Each structure stands twice: as structure tokens, then as C-alpha cells.
Amino acid sequence: MRVDDPLRHHGDVEVGGLLDLAVNVYDGPRPTWLDDALRASLGEVGSYPSSDRARAAAARHHGRPEDEVLVTAGAAEAFTLLARGRPWRRPAVVHPQFTEPHAALEQAGHRVTEVVVPHPFLLDPALVPDDVDLVFVGNPTNPTGALHPADAIRALLRPGRVVVVDEAFMDCVPGQTESLASERLDGLVVVRSLTKHWSIPGIRSGYLLGPPDLVADLQRGQVPWSVSTPAAAAVVACTTPEAVEEGRRRAEEIADWRKVLEAGLDGLGVPYLESAASFVLAQVGAGVHGRLRAAGIAVRRADTFPGLDETWVRIAVRPPATTDRLTTALAAIVDTPR
Numbered sequence: 001m002r003v004d005d006p007l008r009h010h011g012d013v014e015v016g017g018l019l020d021l022a023v024n025v026y027d028g029p030r031p032t033w034l035d036d037a038l039r040a041s042l043g044e045v046g047s048y049p050s051s052d053r054a055r056a057a058a059a060r061h062h063g064r065p066e067d068e069v070l071v072t073a074g075a076a077e078a079f080t081l082l083a084r085g086r087p088w089r090r091p092a093v094v095h096p097q098f099t100e101p102h103a104a105l106e107q108a109g110h111r112v113t114e115v116v117v118p119h120p121f122l123l124d125p126a127l128v129p130d131d132v133d134l135v136f137v138g139n140p141t142n143p144t145g146a147l148h149p150a151d152a153i154r155a156l157l158r159p160g161r162v163v164v165v166d167e168a169f170m171d172c173v174p175g176q177t178e179s180l181a182s183e184r185l186d187g188l189v190v191v192r193s194l195t196k197h198w199s200i201p202g203i204r205s206g207y208l209l210g211p212p213d214l215v216a217d218l219q220r221g222q223v224p225w226s227v228s229t230p231a232a233a234a235v236v237a238c239t240t241p242e243a244v245e246e247g248r249r250r251a252e253e254i255a256d257w258r259k260v261l262e263a264g265l266d267g268l269g270v271p272y273l274e275s276a277a278s279f280v281l282a283q284v285g286a287g288v289h290g291r292l293r294a295a296g297i298a299v300r301r302a303d304t305f306p307g308l309d310e311t312w313v314r315i316a317v318r319p320p321a322t323t324d325r326l327t328t329a330l331a332a333i334v335d336t337p338r
Contacts, residue, residue: 005103006099006303006304006305007099007100007102007103007106007304008099008100008103009099009301009304011023011024011298011300011314011316012201014293014298014299014300014301015298016298018293018296018297018298019296019297019298019322019325019326020298020316021297021298021299021300021315021316021318021322021326022298022299022300022314022316023201023300023316024142024169024196024277024278024279024314024316024317025195025196025199025201025316026196026197026198026199026250026254026278027316027317027318027319027322028199028250028253028319029199030198030199030200031198031242031243031246033237033240033242033243034198034200034234034237034238034243037233037234037236037237038200038203038230038233038234038237040233041229041230041232041233042229042230044229045228045229045230047229048225049225049227049228049229049231049232050232051071051227051231051232051235053232053236054071054207054227054231054232054233054234054235054236055069055070055071055207057235057236057239057240058071058192058207058209058235058239060239061239062181062182062209063182064182064184064209065212067212067215067216068184068209068210068211068212068215069207069208069209069215070207070208070210070215070218070219070222071205071206071207071227071231071232071235072206072207072208072222072226072227073204073205073206073226073227073228073231074193074195074204074205074206074231075100075166075168075191075192075193075195075206076100076104076204077204077206077222077226078191078206078207078208078218079100079101079104079136079164079166079191080104080107080108081208081218081221081222082101082104082134082162082164082189082208082218083101083104083105083107083108083110084104084108084221085214085217085218085221086134086162086217088105088110088133088134089131089133090113090129090131090132090133090134091105091110091112091113091132091133091134091135091136092112092113092114092115092128092129092132092134092135092136093105093112093113093114093115093135093136093137094115094117094123094127094128094135094136094137094138094141095114095115095116095117095305095306095307096116096117096121096141096143096144096302096305096306096307096308097136097137097138097141097142097143097144097166097305098138098141098142098143098166098168099304099305099306101136101164101166102114102136102306105136113129113132114306115127115128115129115135116306116307117307118307120144120146120273121141121144121146121273121307122146122148123137123146123148123152123153124152125152125153125155125156128156132161133160133161133162134161134162134164135156135161135162135163135164136164136166137153137156137163137164137165137166138165138166138167138168138169139153139165139166139167139170139178139179139180140169140170140172140173140275140276140277141277142166142168142169142277142279142314143279143281143300143302143305143308143312143314144273144275144281145273145274145275145276145277145279145280145281146273146274146275146276147173147177147178147276147277148178149178150178150179150180150183153165153180154180154185157185157186157187157188158187159186159187160187161187162187162188162189162210162214163187163188163189164189164190164191165180165188165189165190165191166191167179167180167181167190167191167192168191168192168193168195168196168206169196169197169276169277169278170192171196171197171247171250171251172196172197172250172251172254172255172276172277172278173251173276173277174248174251174252174255175248181209184211186211187211188210188211189208189209189210189211189214190208190209190210191206191207191208192206192207192208192209193205193206194206194234194235194238196278197247197250197278198234198238200234203228203230203231203234204228204231205227205230205231205232205234205235206235207235254278254317257317257318257319257320257323258275258278258280258317260320260323261280261315261317261318261323261326261327262280264323264324264326264327264330265280265282265327267327268327268330268331268334269334270282270283270284270330270334271283277317278316278317279300279314279315279316279317280314280315280317281302281308281312281313281314281315282312282313282314282315283311283312284311284312284313284330284333284334285311285334286310286311287310288313288330288333288334289301289310289313291333292313292326292329292330292333295329295332295333296329297325297326297329299313299314299315299316299326300313300314300315300316301313302314
């Protein structure tokens with residue numbers, strides 16, 4: 001599969017008509033209350049959208065003042081706003097990780113410092129140069145699945161530096177241990193997304209949390225009405241006590257599904273990384289990504305992530321029946337001489 005820009009390559013383009021283990025969206029029906037909220041929001045689309053209620057809902061959810069919250073059109077808009085928000089001197093991205101922040105920084109005209117963490121890809125704050133004034137790091141990290149200790153991320157903070165934590169997959173962690181979303185620390189920004197856990201990638205809904213002065217700067221750079229009425233309604237719906245309980249159930253279900261995938265990889269002798277997210281990074285070997293495609297199965301190629309090569313693939317966590325189809329196909333491939 002040809003890739004024009006590795007930083008803008010995402011799993012959705014790999015699927016086509018194949019069995020999808022490339023996209024990390026929860027593989028199950030949306031809750032009735034979420035669909036009801038989205039449908040009800042269509043009755044308001046005759047007016048210009050407002051994210052005021054969504055902002056208040058996210059603030060309550062995390063126990064923060066409203067001026068520390070900015071609702072965005074998914075995490076991608078948050079990354080773009082941050083890249084353009086201030087005249088950063090030396091921004092850095094901790095890799096391997098989701099490449100959209102890196103792409104947004106380059107699009108904004110910045111030269112990006114790549115901080116490539118060696119295998120097993122656990123965060124070492126000492127690797128980030130002292131003069132870096134903006135740091136992007138994922139937790140849990142896509143594609144490695146690593147859940148970094150909150151203390152390791154706090155260690156990145158220092159005067160004159162903004163640390164951005166992409167918590168798009170924190171919903172997958174039972175109890176959301178190591179989340180910093182409710183911590184009001186100088187220079188800390190947390191980005192949250194509703195795309196994956198709630199199966200609404202087409203809605204483009206998310207928000208960021210951070211110091212009020214930085215949030216105000218980012219809001220000034222936001223395109224008017226960028227957050228649609230359905231996207232704002234999704235934030236309100238997904239921050240209720242009912243949503244918290246359903247989110248916990250999904251996190252536990254994902255953990256159970258992940259154990260099935262890991263057991264299958266163990267049985268085949270395929271190395272993989274311990275994951276806290278809805279995917280597993282596995283070292284299946286060179287050429288296996290393409291051979292799985294030929295067998296009708298899409299997994300996410302990983303060589304487009306800085307720090308990884310073609311021997312790695314990211315496998316989305318799925319219900320056991322789907323995972324069994326993958327491991328059956330993979331068994332035939334790894335047992336066949338290349």
C-alpha cells in the first residue's frame with residue numbers, strides 16, 4: 001500500500017472491504033441514550049451551534065472551572081490549535097505515537113524535534129531536551145499501548161514549557177488510572193476524544209483541558225462554529241453518570257477481548273507489547289501486513305510511525321470471534337516460509 005505522507009496515514013484508509021482490525025473504534029453498538037441525544041440534536045441544526053452546554057458538562061465531569069475547558073472538533077482540531085497557538089521555539093513529539101500532532105506542527109511551519117523512545121517504548125522524561133517548550137505525548141500511547149505513569153508526565157513540566165497529553169484512549173483503562181485530566185497544573189494540557197470509545201468518528205467531538213490563559217489563546221484561534229451541534233450534544237451525553245458507568249463497562253470488556261488477542265499471539269509465538277488500550281502492537285515480521293491483506297484482513301501498518309519499521313503492526317482489539325479469524329489467518333502465514 002502506497003503512502004504519500006506517513007504522518008497523515010491513518011488506519012481507516014487500510015480497511016476497504018477487508019475485515020477491519022485496523023481502526024481502533026469500539027466494536028459494538030452505541031448506547032441508546034447516545035443515539036437519542038444525537039438524533040435530538042438534529043432538531044437544533046437550524047440555528048448556529050453553541051458549545052456552551054458541552055463546555056459546562058466537560059468541566060463538571062473533570063471538576064474544573066469552565067475557563068479551563070475548550071470543546072473542539074475532535075482531538076485533531078485541538079492539535080492544530082495548539083500547533084498554531086503560540087510562537088513555539090522548539091516543539092517536540094515523543095515517538096512512537098499518533099502522528100497527527102507532528103503533522104499539525106509541520107503544517108504550522110514548525111521544525112519538530114523527534115524524541116524517539118527506544119523499545120519497549122516507555123517514557124523517559126530525561127530524553128526530552130531541556131530547551132523544548134512544547135511536548136506532545138500520548139497516554140495510553142497509540143500505537144504502543146503503553147500506559148505511562150502520571151509521575152513520568154509530571155516530570156516533563158517546567159517553567160516556560162507546555163506539555164500536551166493525548167488521552168484519546170484513556171477511556172479504555174478501567175478506573176482511568178494515570179489520567180491527568182482533573183489535575184490543574186501549570187503548563188499541562190490534556191486532550192480528550194469521544195471518537196474511539198463511543199464509536200462516533202464521524203461526529204468529530206472532543207475537548208481539551210488546560211490553564212485558562214492558554215485555553216483563551218487557543219479559543220481565539222478557533223474557527224467560529226467549528227464544533228457542530230451534534231458534536232456538542234455528544235460531549236453532554238458522554239459526560240453523564242450513566243455514561244461513566246457504561247464507559248467503565250466498555251473498558252472492562254475491551255480488557256477481556258485484549259486478553260484473547262494476547263493469548264492468540266502467545267500461542268503463535270508472535271512478540272507483542274503489553275497494552276492498556278484497544279489495540280496491541282505486535283512484531284509479526286516483514287511482509288506479514290501485506291499477506292494479511294491478501295487474506296482479507298486489515299491491520300494497521302506501523303512503519304509510518306517514527307521509531308517503528310515494517311515488522312510491526314497495530315491490531316485493533318475485537319470480540320473473540322473476530323480475533324479468532326485473525327489468529328487463524330496469522331497461523332497460516334507465520335508457519336509458511338517467507
